[in-house]
Amino acid sequence: MEEYKVYTYTIINVPTNEFKDKAPYLMAIVTNKKGSKFMTRIEGYDEGDKIKIGDKVKYKEKDSLGNIICKL
Amino acid sequence: MRSVSVIGIGETEMGSFPERSLRDMVKEAGNKSIEDSNIEREKIQAIYVGNFNSSYLCGQSHMGPLVSEELNLGNVPTLRTENACASGSLALRQAFISVASGVYDYVLVGGLEKMNHRSTEEVTSALASASDSINEFGIGATFPSLFAMIANRYMYEYKATREMLAAVAVQNHENGFKNPHAQLKKKITIEKVINGFPVAHPFTIYDCSLVTDGAAFLVIGASDLLNKKEKERAVEIIGSGHAGDTLRLASRKDITKFPATIKAAEEAYKMAGIKAKDINFAEVHDCFTMTQIINTEDLGFFEKGDGGPAVLEGKTALDGKIPINPSGGLKSKGHPIGATGLSQVYEAVLQLRGKADDRQVKQADIGLTHNLGGTASTCLVNIFRRLK
Numbered sequence: 001m002e003e004y005k006v007y008t009y010t011i012i013n014v015p016t017n018e019f020k021d022k023a024p025y026l027m028a029i030v031t032n033k034k035g036s037k038f039m040t041r042i043e044g045y046d047e048g049d050k051i052k053i054g055d056k057v058k059y060k061e062k063d064s065l066g067n068i069i070c071k072l
Numbered sequence: 073m074r075s076v077s078v079i080g081i082g083e084t085e086m087g088s089f090p091e092r093s094l095r096d097m098v099k100e101a102g103n104k105s106i107e108d109s110n111i112e113r114e115k116i117q118a119i120y121v122g123n124f125n126s127s128y129l130c131g132q133s134h135m136g137p138l139v140s141e142e143l144n145l146g147n148v149p150t151l152r153t154e155n156a157c158a159s160g161s162l163a164l165r166q167a168f169i170s171v172a173s174g175v176y177d178y179v180l181v182g183g184l185e186k187m188n189h190r191s192t193e194e195v196t197s198a199l200a201s202a203s204d205s206i207n208e209f210g211i212g213a214t215f216p217s218l219f220a221m222i223a224n225r226y227m228y229e230y231k232a233t234r235e236m237l238a239a240v241a242v243q244n245h246e247n248g249f250k251n252p253h254a255q256l257k258k259k260i261t262i263e264k265v266i267n268g269f270p271v272a273h274p275f276t277i278y279d280c281s282l283v284t285d286g287a288a289f290l291v292i293g294a295s296d297l298l299n300k301k302e303k304e305r306a307v308e309i310i311g312s313g314h315a316g317d318t319l320r321l322a323s324r325k326d327i328t329k330f331p332a333t334i335k336a337a338e339e340a341y342k343m344a345g346i347k348a349k350d351i352n353f354a355e356v357h358d359c360f361t362m363t364q365i366i367n368t369e370d371l372g373f374f375e376k377g378d379g380g381p382a383v384l385e386g387k388t389a390l391d392g393k394i395p396i397n398p399s400g401g402l403k404s405k406g407h408p409i410g411a412t413g414l415s416q417v418y419e420a421v422l423q424l425r426g427k428a429d430d431r432q433v434k435q436a437d438i439g440l441t442h443n444l445g446g447t448a449s450t451c452l453v454n455i456f457r458r459l460k
Contacts, residue, residue: 008228008327010220011273012212016200017193019212024270027217029322037322041212053228067211 004030004070006055007037011045030057030070044072073172077306077459079298080109080291081418086406087255089285090189094132095142097184097287101411102143105180105289110302113143116291117176119150120167122159122183123410125198130186139182154410156202157359158445159183160288161413161452165314167292177294183411184287195283199409202446204320216280216360218321218447220272223362226328227274232365234274236380238265240361241278241403243389248400250431255282255406265361279361284406288414290421295459303459307421310438311344311455313337321447332451333370333442340440340453341372348372351394351455352435353423355416357444358401367442368396371453395433398423413443413452420456 009028012019019025026045029037042057049072060071082104084097106113119139127133136150153162160183167179187195200209203218226232242262248254260278268276298306315335318324324331341347348371356371358364365379373394374382382388388396399405399419402412420439422428428436441454 008221008225010217012217013270016197016214039207039322065206065210067207
């Protein structure tokens, strides 16, 4: 499974209506092997988990809109 | 190009007014601006009105005719502008071009938003629709989260501290405390900001601008048509700039600065024939604490990386080297999306007229307003000076 590097991130506590049930959740801009960036949601985050710029995350799946979803 | 001046200003108090109608806010702010201009309303030839999302939040589109009807302006042509949080400034930009080019002599410019009658989640969704609907909004991003990602990267690259961000909120609340139109007239401390309710790490509720109902209106006119009395109160738009960027944040090479601001400022400074150091005070788009620091660097007031320390050192305070957001900004005065850019102009005109009371800046010859749309995907910059 492809790995990506965290370029920046945030943990969302106040979500939109559509993501109400997921909060708090982790989102990031990550870099792929070729160096291009994209935005992703990273699943498997529990409140209090430490995350920092430069961490590696893994490909999990594509959502119904075609976005890449990652996991810790 | 003809010289264009702001000749009348009017705004409502900013706040949470779920019982106030759009029409009620238009009536108050619109009529105040026309009365302030001292011109007969028959002279107004067109209306440009900025509104972000009343289509969704209030079920009301087609804002131009609503404004015209409420202010008894008859059959004048109207136009609504929408570029997210920059919608109001965009209306001014288009109106400015129409007068500068000679198409119209007098134009009414308005902006408004009504949000507090909806739930926090609904407002968050309405705002998030200004980001990419698939890869940002569609994956769970909110506006606080997009700017929080910018903040985490900025803090990593430039060693900015949490205290620097918090100090922006503290300073803007100090100023807003002195503004009778401000939504949150309350002083806060750095500790209170840092320990506030978490919204999107590192931001707490105190790093975020407010959800605001309000309206702001201006009357602009060709400077050479003004009589002596009108000229005394007129404020000339000596520079105007407008630039854009990608809709998606991740598409940009560097997210710690906003090229839309840099380009819009360049255009405005060039038109005005001045440099950043000539600006006496500025109203900048502090949608989040981090944003204000980046803005003051992009506008050329500070070197890259120096914007944070400058706040802690008091350089951007009311009595500092370059007072930023004397009105209290989006943070304390409020952020009535479609009205925000015009409320910034309202403050700039008050300051330049020397009528800002307790929050009057000492040196007020040249002022600047800076308004962002989305994740700095749109930027408008205006520079003002008392008409000579």
